[in-house]
Amino acid sequence: MMSLNRSCFLGNQAIAGSSSPFSHSQKRRSASLKVVALVPKVRTSDRNGSVVMESTLQEVKDESSVVELKSTVHGGVQDVYGEDTATEDQLVTPWSVSVASGYTLIRDPHHNKGLAFTEKERDAHYLRGLLPPVVISQELQVKKMINCIRQYLVPLQKYIAMMDLQGRNEKLFYKLLIDHVEELLPVVYTPTVGEACQKYGSIFTHPHGLFISLKDKGKILEVLRNWPEKNIQVIVVTDGERILGLGDLGCHGMGIPVGKLALYTALGGVRPSACLPVTIDVGTNNQKLLDDEFYIGLRQKRATGQEYAELLQEFMTAVKQNYGEKILVQFEDFANHNAFDLLSKYGTTHLVFNDDIQGTASVVLAGLVAALKLVGGSLADHRFLFLGAGEAGTGIAELIALEVSKQTNIPVEETRKNIWLVDSKGLIVSSRKESLQHFKKPWAHEHEPVKELVDAVNAIKPTVLIGTSGAGRTFTKDVVESMASLNERPIILALSNPTSQSECTAEEAYTWTQGRAIYCSGSPFPPVEYEGKVYTPGQANNAYIFPGFGLGLIMSGTIRVHDDMLLAASEALASQVSQEDYDKGLIYPPFTNIRKISAHIAAKVAAKSYELGLATRLPEPKDLEKYAESCMYSPSYRSFR
């Protein structure tokens, strides 16, 4: 097992090969590595762990010379590196390059197995004494961890424990997450990740992901090269301006790319080392954060206009330069005034997709297609009303219109007319067209102005009501009752995240419709008992699509995202809803089978990509689904020789 030690940040300690103050035996020193010592007047700084240090290291003949060197830094007993007397202005170079073994091995989250290191591995890798005697299986570790997580009553504590595990033992983290996906998804993802982002500065212990800020302008390529992994396949990037329905959380938005990429691995099987979470910090307009002493980002108002565009341009150029043409960039939780422009600007030059606009659209379309089994008719027979006309709302609306257009051969300009949207100013109608943001204009149909949602429901008479407003409790009793009076089985999707922003709760939806609603929410709700019957709400969340979608793009070497791939993903997801799910009133399959579902989605997306001539991995694998499964990361421990 020859690999570079990835952890090179050890404060003022310098670990020089086998001369780490913690790790290695004399036997190993003499066998494989020369003893080196750090001379205190070191000034060269090191990058990347690839060490060039001629002037800083002296090969020493024996241990006594080390002691002599020690004395030049006036440390205490055995204080080879002068740590006892170290001051902040005493320069040292943090460097490390070695086969991970001993202490560095158990500190390396990619290789660490904790108590599951075998006796043989403990002998071969200098672990004796660093671990208690017991050797346990990964299964037992999972059992212990899930028990431990269940002890925490506060969701944020569970989140912290999970992040701690991810930073300590990556394989165990993923095995735990995969084996208990239904239970842990709400911890590493919505809703808890929302609270984690709100409190990110306070709970911050060590960095996850790559932080790129305005300070790095002109040096983004160098920043990317600081990341220890070189073979990145997917980047999830945010600028933190619209984190779930919680608004501008600036640099604290990092929880989102980290969480999304954990799902890329756990749900979609993309290897963790190929995933790069990025937060682009251009400041924040959230005064509360700017005043928060624990805020971890730039303490300034958001850069906009040219300054913003230039930083994004530099980032997008650098990622392609560093990772190649086929790097997948997923935009996440940008505010809509940037999101649509970034997508259209980079959609033609990069492999990009916006999860909030496109991933959400694909998921919701899948749910609607599945719902037809319960309510009857075709998509064209239904009428849709949205509360919220931003990224998610107009993204979903457009994909529905496209699908109906394909099914009916009616131009999309026409099929849009069955779809209506309400924003913070009321129903989007033609008289408002001049003042509308560009992405709302296609939805400005002829109608008199309507201010209130309930009046819009009564005027439009939708069969489907979709909440994408980010505003909680906006599907009020009168709104839901109107839907129930218009429809035998009203479809009500309260997509806003986290739970606090849900347009209505599951309990409200079932109670106000006397159990007739087909209800899903963006963040999960527990089952509801209404008049002696138990109703299981579904979760309509883009997490169903983006991991498999991304896997499909990556495994086929796709170079550009095409709308037809989103439609293919929708169809693939809808096909995974079983009769048993329908019998429970569900329009999405449970997350327990998500890896299988993701493989299916990946295969269909890849097939579409090959059909469109956008896939570069040739020849096309014969059985794409099997191929997808074979590409999926397994969190089982490997044996170390």
Ligand SMILES: NC(=O)C1=CN([C@@H]2O[C@H](COP(=O)(O)OP(=O)(O)OC[C@H]3O[C@@H](n4cnc5c(N)ncnc54)[C@H](OP(=O)(O)O)[C@@H]3O)[C@@H](O)[C@H]2O)C=CC1
């Ligand atoms: N379940 C899922 O998978 C997903 C859920 N979401 C959730 O959807 C929500 C919205 O996201 P996104 O579309 O990106 O956000 P945007 O900011 O792009 O859009 C929000 C829209 O809601 C409107 N709005 C806000 N408050 C109200 C209100 N009180 N009444 C009526 N309309 C209102 C805004 O109006 P105006 O334009 O006038 O300001 C805007 O049109 C978020 O909570 C997000 O978490 C997003 C993606 C995926």
Ligand SMILES: CC(=O)C(=O)O
């Ligand atoms: C789920 C998601 O992407 C969002 O709420 O923004």
Ligand SMILES: [Mg+2]
């Ligand atoms: Mg999002």
